[in-house]
Amino acid sequence: MKITIVAGARPNFIKIAPIIKAIEKKQNEGALISYRLVHTGQHYDKSLSDTFFEELNIPQPNSNLEVKSGSQSVQTAAIMVAFEQELLQNSCDLVLVVGDVNSTMACAIVAKKMNIKVAHVEAGIRSGDITMPEEINRIVTDSISDYFFTTSLWANENLLKYGISKEKIHFVGNVMIDTLYQNLNRIKKPVFWDEYKLEFENYIILTLHRPSNVDEEQSLQQLLLDIDALATDKKVIFPVHPRTKAILGEKKLNFKNILCVEPQGYLAFMYLIKNSFAVITDSGGISEETTVLGISCFTMRENTERPETQLIGTNTLVGIGIEKLRKIYSSFLKNGKRESGIPELWDGKTSERIIDILLHQN
CATH class of the missing domain: 3.40.50.2000 (Glycogen Phosphorylase B;)
Structure with a gap:
C-alpha cells in the first residue's frame, strides 16, 4: 500500500x-x-x-x-x-x-x-x-x-x-495527543526562561491569530492592553504569530505584564504550556493539549469545533473581547480549576x- x-x-x-x-x-x-x-x-x-x-x-x-x-x-x-x-x-x-x-x-x-x-x-x-x-x-x-x-x-x-x-x-x-505523549519527556525550557525569571505555574500563555481578534490594529492593541491589566501579578508570555506581528507593525505598546517573544518550536512551547498557570488563546488545537495536561484554557472565540475540550476537558469559551474573559477569569481566580478529565481514546x-x-x- x-x-x-x-x-x-x-x-x-x-x-x-x-x-x-x-x-x-x-x-x-x-x-x-x-x-x-x-x-x-x-x-x-x-x-x-x-x-x-x-x-x-x-x-x-x-x-x-x-x-x-x-x-x-x-x-x-x-x-x-x-x-x-x-x-x-x-x-x-x-x-x-x-x-x-x-x-x-x-x-x-x-x-x-x-x-x-x-x-x-x-x-x-x-x-x-x-x-x-x-x-x-x-x-x-x-x-x-x-x-x-x-x-x-x-x-x-x-x-x-x-x-x-x-x-x-x-x-x-486524537493524533495530536499521540505527539504530545511521545514528546513529554523531551520538552525543554525556552531560551528566555531564566532571562524573564519565569516560575512554574505563575505565568500565563497568550496566543492570538484569528481574524476576529487580530485583523483590526486598534482593537488588537486594546485587547492586549486589557489582557495585560487582567493578568495583575502574573507575567504573560505572548509568542507573536507572524500574522499578528504584521498587524501590530512597529508600534511599541507599554505592557506591564505581557512579554512578546518569537514563535516557539514544539518542545519549548509544550514546556511553557505544561508549566503555566493558565492559557488564553483563540486556537482550537491548544485547547486539546491543555485538556490532556490539565491546564485551564480560556478560548477567545464564540464557538469551538472541539466541544469535548469544554464538556470533558479544561477549556472554557469566553467569546470575543474582554468582558466575558474578565468575568470568567475572575471566577477562576476565586474558585480554582474546575473538575475535568481526558476524552475517550x-x-x-x-x-x-x-x-x-x-x-x-x-
Missing part, C-alpha cells in the same frame, strides 16, 4: 509525526506499506515549519510544493496545480490529509478528481461557523473522503448527519489504530 501524506501548516506537522512513526513500525514488522511525504509549503516561515520537522524527527519531505502565501483562493489554487503534478509523477493508492487547512481541502479535491482514495484524519469536527475558512475546508473535505478518522463521538454524529455511512467512520482518538495510540484500519481494509 502506497500512501501520500500531505502536510502544509504547523498543526499538520504535529499530526503527521506519529502517523509516520506508526507506518515505520508496521514496515519493521514486515507490512507492505510505504509513504511519500508532501509538504505544500503553506507555512514557509522556518519557525512555523522546519523547526517542527527537526524537533519531531519527521523525515525531510519527498517533495515541497513551495506554494507560500496568498489569498485563500490564490493559495488553494496554487496547491491544487502543484499537487496534481506531484500525483502525476508519483502514483499512490491513498492520499492522507489531516486537519482543516487549505492544503487539506485542496489536496483532497485533486486526489478525488484523479480517482485516488482519500483518508481524512480529524474528520467530522464542526464549529457551525461558516465564516471560518477552516469550516469550509472541513465540510468540503468530508464530502469527498473515503475514510473518516474521528477524534470524538461528536465528530461521528456530525458525519452521520451529513449522510456519511457508518462503515466509513472510524473513531480512533486520547491515549497516545491513535496513529496505530489508523494504520491498522487502512491495512486491514485494503
Whole structure:
C-alpha cells in the first residue's frame, strides 16, 4: 500500500509525526506499506515549519510544493496545480490529509478528481461557523473522503448527519495527543526562561491569530492592553504569530505584564504550556493539549469545533473581547480549576489504530 501524506501548516506537522512513526513500525514488522511525504509549503516561515520537522524527527519531505502565501483562493489554487503534478509523477493508492487547512481541502479535491482514495484524519469536527475558512475546508473535505478518522463521538454524529455511512467512520482518538505523549519527556525550557525569571505555574500563555481578534490594529492593541491589566501579578508570555506581528507593525505598546517573544518550536512551547498557570488563546488545537495536561484554557472565540475540550476537558469559551474573559477569569481566580478529565481514546495510540484500519481494509 502506497500512501501520500500531505502536510502544509504547523498543526499538520504535529499530526503527521506519529502517523509516520506508526507506518515505520508496521514496515519493521514486515507490512507492505510505504509513504511519500508532501509538504505544500503553506507555512514557509522556518519557525512555523522546519523547526517542527527537526524537533519531531519527521523525515525531510519527498517533495515541497513551495506554494507560500496568498489569498485563500490564490493559495488553494496554487496547491491544487502543484499537487496534481506531484500525483502525476508519483502514483499512490491513498492520499492522507489531516486537519482543516487549505492544503487539506485542496489536496483532497485533486486526489478525488484523479480517482485516488482519500483518508481524512480529524474528520467530522464542526464549529457551525461558516465564516471560518477552516469550516469550509472541513465540510468540503468530508464530502469527498473515503475514510473518516474521528477524534470524538461528536465528530461521528456530525458525519452521520451529513449522510456519511457508518462503515466509513472510524473513531480512533486524537493524533495530536499521540505527539504530545511521545514528546513529554523531551520538552525543554525556552531560551528566555531564566532571562524573564519565569516560575512554574505563575505565568500565563497568550496566543492570538484569528481574524476576529487580530485583523483590526486598534482593537488588537486594546485587547492586549486589557489582557495585560487582567493578568495583575502574573507575567504573560505572548509568542507573536507572524500574522499578528504584521498587524501590530512597529508600534511599541507599554505592557506591564505581557512579554512578546518569537514563535516557539514544539518542545519549548509544550514546556511553557505544561508549566503555566493558565492559557488564553483563540486556537482550537491548544485547547486539546491543555485538556490532556490539565491546564485551564480560556478560548477567545464564540464557538469551538472541539466541544469535548469544554464538556470533558479544561477549556472554557469566553467569546470575543474582554468582558466575558474578565468575568470568567475572575471566577477562576476565586474558585480554582474546575473538575475535568481526558476524552475517550486520547491515549497516545491513535496513529496505530489508523494504520491498522487502512491495512486491514485494503
